[in-house]
Amino acid sequence: MQHDIVLGAHDVTLVPLGYEHAAALLALVDDDLWAGLSTPRPRTTADVELMVLRAWESPTRWSFAVLDARTGEVRGSTSLYEVDRDHRRAVVGLTFYGRRWWGxxxxxxxxxxxxxxxxxxxxxxxxxxxxxxANVRSVAAVERLGGVREGLLRGHRTTPDGATADSLSFSILSSEWPDVRAGLERRLTGGPLPTPLSAAPALAAATPEPRSTLQPA
Known part of the structure; x- marks a missing residue:
């Protein structure tokens, strides 16, 4: 979906993802950072431009470049996708940031x-x-955010080598959003953190070693 939405919070600005961001995004990517995603790692600017085109072609995906609000430096990319306005739902993800901005x-x-x-x-x-x-870093990040763990989506996605892989699903409802928003604002201003909303039972299996260092999708 091509769109004209510009968003901002704290020190970042989210602008519509475009070809002009391709070279800067490519420079942020390495093999470990890209591990765990369903698409092959981009290796050329043209690969990233093709990713941008695919995002534009999806009628339910709004993709953004994440910029430094002061300098305009590209920090990464993120999306709202599977947007269904009739059923009032969406997914936040397809997100990655350069290593300089982790944590x-x-x-x-x-x-x-x-x-x-x-x-x-x-x-x-x-x-x-x-x-x-398997991405314990991302799981922890979503839990800190306030996402409520729902369960494992078995065989939910296809990896670049054609294998199937699971996804761990979290959600936030509109009734939970005020607390989640307050928690994010506290984190950004250095105030005390609230109690996490993730009260759903954890999966019984032991936590595996991380395969990816991507921020949460």
Whole structure:
């Protein structure tokens, strides 16, 4: 979906993803960062431009480049996808950031902007987040965000080598959004963190070693 939505929170600005971001995004990517995604790692600017085109061609995906609000430097990319306005639901994901911005304010600020648009702008009722269950970094990030663990989606996606892989599903409902928003704002301003909303039972299986270092999808 080509769109004209611009969002902002804290020190990031989200702008419509375009070909002009391709070279900068490519420079952020390496094999470990891309591990766990369903698409092959882009290796040329043309590969990233093709990813941009595929995003534009999807009628239910709104994709963004994540920029430094002051300098305009590209930090990564993210999307609202599987958007269904009739049933008031969407998924936040297809997200990656350069290593320089891991563990800082970039991901919570980006999620604050996206979720604010989904719930307050579009009036959605449910936003899902799905991660590779082997990506313990991303699982922990979604739990800190306030996503409620729902369970394992078995054989949910296809990997670049044609194998099937599971996804771990989380969600946030509109009734939970005020607490999630307050938690994100506290994280961004250095205030005390609230109690996480993830009260659903954890999976019984032991936590595997991480396969990916991507931020949550």
């Amino acid at each position: 800082g304010a970039t991901n919570p600020a980006t999620k604050l902007a996206l979720l604010g648009h989904a719930f307050d702008g579009w009036g959605l009722h449910r936003v899902a987040l799905r991660v590779d269950p």
